[in-house]
Amino acid sequence: MPQSGLAATFRRLFRPHPESLLGRLHSPLYLRWQAVLQLASVVALVKLPMETRFEPGWLVATLLSLVPYLICYGRMYLRPIRQMPLNAAGLMLTALALAPFNQGAVVYLIVAGLTMALHPSWRAWIGTVIAASAAAAVVVATTGAPQGMLVAVPLASLFGGFGNRVYMRGVRRDAELRLSQEEVRRLATLAERERIGRDLHDLLGHTLSLVAIKSELARRLARRDTAAAEREMEEVERVARHALGEVRAAVTGMRRGDLAAELVSARLMLEASGILLGGGATESLTLPREVEAPLALVLREAVTNIHRHARATEARIEISSEEGEFRMRISDNGCGGLAAHGNGISGMRERLRALDGRLMIESPPRKGTTITVVVPLAVDGHAASPARRLGSAA
Numbered sequence: 001m002p003q004s005g006l007a008a009t010f011r012r013l014f015r016p017h018p019e020s021l022l023g024r025l026h027s028p029l030y031l032r033w034q035a036v037l038q039l040a041s042v043v044a045l046v047k048l049p050m051e052t053r054f055e056p057g058w059l060v061a062t063l064l065s066l067v068p069y070l071i072c073y074g075r076m077y078l079r080p081i082r083q084m085p086l087n088a089a090g091l092m093l094t095a096l097a098l099a100p101f102n103q104g105a106v107v108y109l110i111v112a113g114l115t116m117a118l119h120p121s122w123r124a125w126i127g128t129v130i131a132a133s134a135a136a137a138v139v140v141a142t143t144g145a146p147q148g149m150l151v152a153v154p155l156a157s158l159f160g161g162f163g164n165r166v167y168m169r170g171v172r173r174d175a176e177l178r179l180s181q182e183e184v185r186r187l188a189t190l191a192e193r194e195r196i197g198r199d200l201h202d203l204l205g206h207t208l209s210l211v212a213i214k215s216e217l218a219r220r221l222a223r224r225d226t227a228a229a230e231r232e233m234e235e236v237e238r239v240a241r242h243a244l245g246e247v248r249a250a251v252t253g254m255r256r257g258d259l260a261a262e263l264v265s266a267r268l269m270l271e272a273s274g275i276l277l278g279g280g281a282t283e284s285l286t287l288p289r290e291v292e293a294p295l296a297l298v299l300r301e302a303v304t305n306i307h308r309h310a311r312a313t314e315a316r317i318e319i320s321s322e323e324g325e326f327r328m329r330i331s332d333n334g335c336g337g338l339a340a341h342g343n344g345i346s347g348m349r350e351r352l353r354a355l356d357g358r359l360m361i362e363s364p365p366r367k368g369t370t371i372t373v374v375v376p377l378a379v380d381g382h383a384a385s386p387a388r389r390l391g392s393a394a
Contacts, residue, residue, distance in 0.1 A: 113157025310334025
């Protein structure tokens with residue numbers, strides 16, 4: 001229990017605030033590694049005093065300075081972004097306090113400039129660089145530190161910070177893209193709910209009104225004409241059964257797999273992961289309903305494998321009809337090495353086997369993966385009946 005309590009306290013202390021750098025961007029790996037590796041800069045706090053004569057007690061002062069430094073530095077990543085300038089000011093004040101004992105304190109100034117480059121406002125970053133340069137001038141003037149620090153601090157803050165800003169621009173653009181895709185999905189879900197509501201209203205509104213009228217009539221007839229009342233109730237039963245059949249048919253249509261919708265979903269998933277998707281479907285291609293649903297699930301599984309395991313930058317989905325056969329080719333330029341029976345492949349084979357189809361996989365290591373699906377457009381001897389028309393959804 002004490003260990004679990006300590007772990008909970010640790011997680012609570014280092015959990016990013018939702019409005020922090022790591023919180024807003026969902027803790028991207030690069031940013032977390034940068035936050036950790038940048039701490040290595042404190043090596044200069046020990047190296048410089050060993051090469052130059054400093055005031056006695058520099059080691060004690062340096063160790064004491066690490067406390068406010070680590071607090072302010074950690075808060076720049078974990079606390080709300082609006083507090084970043086305040087924490088950067090804390091780093092610069094720590095540098096000024098340490099400078100009389102250790103001229104390596106200018107490292108704190110450079111760290112402040114580099115980290116503030118991650119702030120959304122470029123004005124806040126440039127303002128921090130100017131303040132850090134002024135603090136470096138104070139250190140040089142009061143401690144006799146090398147004048148090269150007057151150049152090193154602004155240059156390191158500007159050039160290193162520029163790289164950080166370029167990276168953050170890409171990360172924020174990706175985050176905005178994910179938000180827009182989530183909004184598209186939300187609106188699509190809302191539109192689908194409204195469509196289902198309209199369909200059910202059209203199906204059941206008239207029928208239930210008719211059932212209510214017939215039931216009321218049967219109730220009135222039951223007192224003086226039992227046979228007529230019985231006929232009305234038989235009519236009510238017939239109408240109710242007909243309505244039940246319509247509802248079941250509608251629900252079956254709602255549950256049916258839609259290959260065109262899966263193509264759209266594939267594009268959203270892959271492009272949100274930074275994978276460029278190309279290809280498409282033949283405009284005139286039609287599929288039987290009993291074929292489309294399993295193929296939609298096969299496509300979903302293949303795209304999920306690319307998203308989770310391929311480490312690809314490009315993917316392609318090609319759908320066509322050749323010589324009475326449906327063909328779907330899903331390829332990527334990822335790491336390859338896809339197991340013949342892993343990552344959902346067995347389930348894909350089973351679905352295609354039920355359609356008398358074939359699944360072919362080419363996945364040499366480090367050369368990408370190509371999955372080819374071939375299904376005859378006649379199932380169990382029946383001709384491929386008319387079905388859904390696929391547009392170029394991919």
